[in-house]
Amino acid sequence: MRLVVRTLSELCLTVGALIVLFVVYVLYWTGVQATSASAGQIDALQRQWTNTPVAATPAPGALPYAPGRGIAVMYVPRLGRDWAWPVLEGTGADVLKKGLGHYAATARLGGTGNFAVAGHRRTHGDPFRDFPRLRAGDAVVLTDGTTWFTYRIARGPYRTVPTDVGVVDPTPVKSGFDGPGRYLTLTTCEPEWGSSHRLVVWAHLDATSPVADGYPQALAG
Structure with missing residues (x-):
């Protein structure tokens, strides 16, 4: 009986340690990475x-973005001065x-249509952790190295299900x-x-301006 109790105790300690390590990995290490x-x-x-500066206006029929490659940098002042x-x-x-x-499958940055972007709410740096704080009128600013694109949020966060793919339509209903x-559409988990x-x-x-002119008004403060 003592052997059984000792074995179970050791097993519980091992499982507990693995759970702690997994939590540390999810909450901390994925963020570091x-x-x-x-x-x-x-x-x-x-x-x-x-x-090699990109063209300010993509030529008609420009090649699609390369999978996995960087397109732009996004700034959302509402989510923090250093949020980028x-x-x-x-x-x-x-x-x-x-x-x-x-x-x-969605539009190019600044182009006619819907430039749709997804991000994690939690883990992997928590980029959209404070997503519920977004409000109508908030600025979302992106740059492709040549142009600043300032978008203005039309309404607060809308809650839906993952199968509601119409949220990234060219003109979401x-x-x-x-x-x-x-x-511009932003999506995250809930x-x-x-x-x-x-x-x-x-x-x-809402507005565009050349990068050469300095930061747009939405980021100037």
């Missing part, structure tokens, strides 16, 4: 833009470990937008530590 990866992506984009994440092409697990992901335009639902915000392009 994501922070390092996102900083590396931003640095790589900035070096690329310095050496790279946007990469695609929404696969490997991409979202490094930053935010652009839905490949539930966004309140009337007809074609230059839109609840905070689950994925049974999604939170969505929609924004419209």
Whole structure:
């Protein structure tokens, strides 16, 4: 009996240690990895833009974004003065470990249609941890190295289910937008530590300015 009790006790301690290690990995180590990866992506984009600036306006029929490659850097002042994440092409697990992901079937940045982006709410750096704080009128600013694109959120977060793929349509029906335009959609998981639902915000392009002119007004403060 003593041997059975000792064995069970040791087994419980081992399982408990593994659970603790897993929690540390999920809550801490994935964040360390994501922070390092996102900083590396931003640095790589900035070096690329310095050496070979992108065209301010994509030529008609421009090649699609390369899967897994950086597209832009996003800033959301509402989420913090230092909040900055790279946007990469695609929404696969490997991409979202490094930053935010652009839905490949949606529009190009600044183009007519809907430039849709996904990001983790928790783990892998928690980029959209404070997503519920977003409000109508908040700025979402992106740059592709040549141009600043300032979008304005149209309404607070909308809660829906993962199968509601219409939220990234060129003109999302539930966004309140009337007809074609230059839109931005952000999506993340809901609840905070689950994925049974999604939170969505929609924004419209409010202004553009050359990077050479300095930071846009939304980031100047």
